[in-house]
Amino acid sequence: xxxxxxxxxxxxxxxxxxxxxxxxxxxxxxYFYWYxxxxxxxxxxxxxxxxxxxxxxxxxxxxxxxxxxxxxSNFTLKIRSTKLEDSAMYFCASSDRFSVTEAxxxxxxxxxxx
Amino acid sequence: GDxxxxxxxxxxxSEEAFLTINCxxxxxxxxxxxxxxxxxxxxxxxxxxxxxxDDKGSNKGFEATYRKETTSFHLEKGSVQVSxxxxxxxxxSTSGGxxxxxxxxxxxxxxxxx
Numbered sequence: 001x002x003x004x005x006x007x008x009x010x011x012x013x014x015x016x017x018x019x020x021x022x023x024x025x026x027x028x029x030x031y032f033y034w035y036x037x038x039x040x041x042x043x044x045x046x047x048x049x050x051x052x053x054x055x056x057x058x059x060x061x062x063x064x065x066x067x068x069x070x071x072x073s074n075f076t077l078k079i080r081s082t083k084l085e086d087s088a089m090y091f092c093a094s095s096d097r098f099s100v101t102e103a104x105x106x107x108x109x110x111x112x113x114x
Numbered sequence: 115g116d117x118x119x120x121x122x123x124x125x126x127x128s129e130e131a132f133l134t135i136n137c138x139x140x141x142x143x144x145x146x147x148x149x150x151x152x153x154x155x156x157x158x159x160x161x162x163x164x165x166x167x168d169d170k171g172s173n174k175g176f177e178a179t180y181r182k183e184t185t186s187f188h189l190e191k192g193s194v195q196v197s198x199x200x201x202x203x204x205x206x207s208t209s210g211g212x213x214x215x216x217x218x219x220x221x222x223x224x225x226x227x228x
Contacts, residue, residue, distance in 0.1 A: 004157055033213050042118070043158075043203060043218035056214040091158060093213055100148070103213035105158035 002026040006092050006106035013082055013113055021077045021109045025094030032075045033093040033103065034067065036060070043091065049075065082113045116141045120204045120219035127194055128227050135189040135222050137178075137204035145206040147171075147180050147187040148216070152201045161189075161202070199226045 005024040013019045025032055034046040047057040049067055066078045075094070079086055089110050095103040120137045127133060139145065149161040149171070162171030167182035176191045187204060201221045209215020 006157075031213065035216075035218075037218075037221075040220065042220050043205075043216075045214055045216060048212065048214035056212075093158075095213055098212045100146075100207050100209075100213045100216055101160055101163055103160075105150075107152075107155060107157045 002104065004092055004094055004104050004106035006090075006109050008109060009107065010110045011112070013111070015084060015113055016081050019079050019082055019111065021079075021090050021092075021111065023075045023077075023092030023094075023106055024073060025075055025092070026096070026104055027073070029094035029096045029104075031055075031095045031098060031103075032067075032069070033095075034077050035091040035093065035105075036088040037091070037108075038085075038088040046077070046090075079111075082111075084113050087111055087113045116145070116206060116208060116217045118204050118206055118217055118219035120202075120222055122220070123201075123223035124225050125222060126225045126227065129196055130193045131226075133189070133191040133194045133198075133224070135202055135204075135224070137187045137189065137219060139185050139187065139204075139206050141185075141206055141208055141217075143208050145208045147178070148205040148207070149176070149178055149187070149189050150203040150205060150218075152203070152221075154200070158203065194224075194226050196226045196228050199224055 032049040037043040089108045092106040146165045150158045162173040164171040164180035204219040207215045
């Protein structure tokens, strides 16, 4: 069964450092998403990406965040200068059409900022 | 804004027990409702869905009925197994279908003991 793969599964970084979270979506998918879940809180939408550009983003997705699809297979989330409050589980998702029920989620990357 | 509230966990049950995980929602318009499951080390997977009032979603022995009058979408299973141990997320969508429109609850960690 096809799956979305995220690496690393756990990353620890120092406050102020840049971090890149990587995702390999399912190969024929066209829509890509990042969500995050701060420990004990709700899963929150960050950003969606289609046709090589951001299609929607939430208030959380400020100038410290960026996404790109550098080589046609990976989909990355970059946080330029991490803060303690960026510590969370980050989920990547992809779908082949604009349909929430068709989206596949990865297993998540746990980011810990110290 | 839209929101989803689900019972706090962890919920610990013995094998073959009856399961209910409560979920209530607040939304403008007429949302679609979903339950996602995350097994250990895996991504979020869509478990079941309902798109209009009185619809019943079902999959793998789990059921949930869209109750508009009580704004609820409780997850039930008649006889749980150890393999059902996972985190369960209730979610809604009002955005017309895209995965960027998902509003999640905090998740309920279910532990089934043999």
